[in-house]
Amino acid sequence: MVPLLIVVALLAFLFLPLALKSFGINQEYERGVVFRLGRLEKTKGPGWFWLIPLVERVVKVDTRTITHALETQETVTRDGVAIRINAVLWYRAFDAAGVVTTVENWQSAIIQAAETAIRDAVGQSDLDQMLKDRTTINKRLFDILTTTCNRWGVEFDAVEIKDLDIPPQMQRAIAREAEAIREKRARIIKAEGEQEAARTLADAAATIGTTPGALELRRLQTLAEIGVEHNSTIIAMFPTELLEAVRRIAPPGGSDSTSR
Numbered sequence: 001m002v003p004l005l006i007v008v009a010l011l012a013f014l015f016l017p018l019a020l021k022s023f024g025i026n027q028e029y030e031r032g033v034v035f036r037l038g039r040l041e042k043t044k045g046p047g048w049f050w051l052i053p054l055v056e057r058v059v060k061v062d063t064r065t066i067t068h069a070l071e072t073q074e075t076v077t078r079d080g081v082a083i084r085i086n087a088v089l090w091y092r093a094f095d096a097a098g099v100v101t102t103v104e105n106w107q108s109a110i111i112q113a114a115e116t117a118i119r120d121a122v123g124q125s126d127l128d129q130m131l132k133d134r135t136t137i138n139k140r141l142f143d144i145l146t147t148t149c150n151r152w153g154v155e156f157d158a159v160e161i162k163d164l165d166i167p168p169q170m171q172r173a174i175a176r177e178a179e180a181i182r183e184k185r186a187r188i189i190k191a192e193g194e195q196e197a198a199r200t201l202a203d204a205a206a207t208i209g210t211t212p213g214a215l216e217l218r219r220l221q222t223l224a225e226i227g228v229e230h231n232s233t234i235i236a237m238f239p240t241e242l243l244e245a246v247r248r249i250a251p252p253g254g255s256d257s258t259s260r
Helices: 002-022 096-101 106-123 127-132 134-152 168-210 214-226 240-249 255-259
Strands: 023-026 030-036 039-044 047-050 056-062 066-069 073-076 082-093 154-165
Touching: 002 023, 023 030, 030 096, 039 096, 056 096, 066 106, 073 106, 082 096, 082 106, 082 134, 096 134, 106 134, 106 154, 127 134, 127 154, 134 154
Parallel strands: none
Antiparallel strands: 023 047, 030 039, 030 056, 066 082, 073 082, 082 154
């Protein structure tokens, strides 16, 4: 009887740790991929689960969104400019069995795919496009990574370029280009203003020339504006309109007929 109790105690001592080890709990954001004798069996959801000792094993997968900042790397744009660029990834596993069975170390594989995708996206873009329209580059990166990683059971929430560094000589060239563009715009605006002023002045001259007395009124207005300064001396000529009127009223011959 005693040896039987000893055997039972030994069996309990051996199998109790196995039983406890076979019992597990998944958090709400975890999924457990179960393998039975090496074959994929099923995926355990959140909550407790129990495995057959020595027959089944489980691999847990975190399904929360993972944020990862890529290291800065140097690459070349389509127009041959060497730049340093990095990006931020937001991705998550939507198929727990897929990320376990299709790729080894799936998070490392995602990082490698993202670094390669950045080189491809930058190589297909000009520097001006990258500086002015990052949205297009981000979308291109997102499409490349989605196509590559969906078959692994991974989907991307967003991909954003974080930093974009260009060589100092290229920065100076861009600054000179921007300055030249601003100067061009300033000259165009000034020329348009002078053209508009000349057109307005020509219209005013035409109106004055066709309106009787308008020129004399304008002359008097100018004299009034000059006379505001009290230290000014104004020499005014006799109005030409009055001279013309006198010539018309005066008898033919003028002073010669009077002297006779």
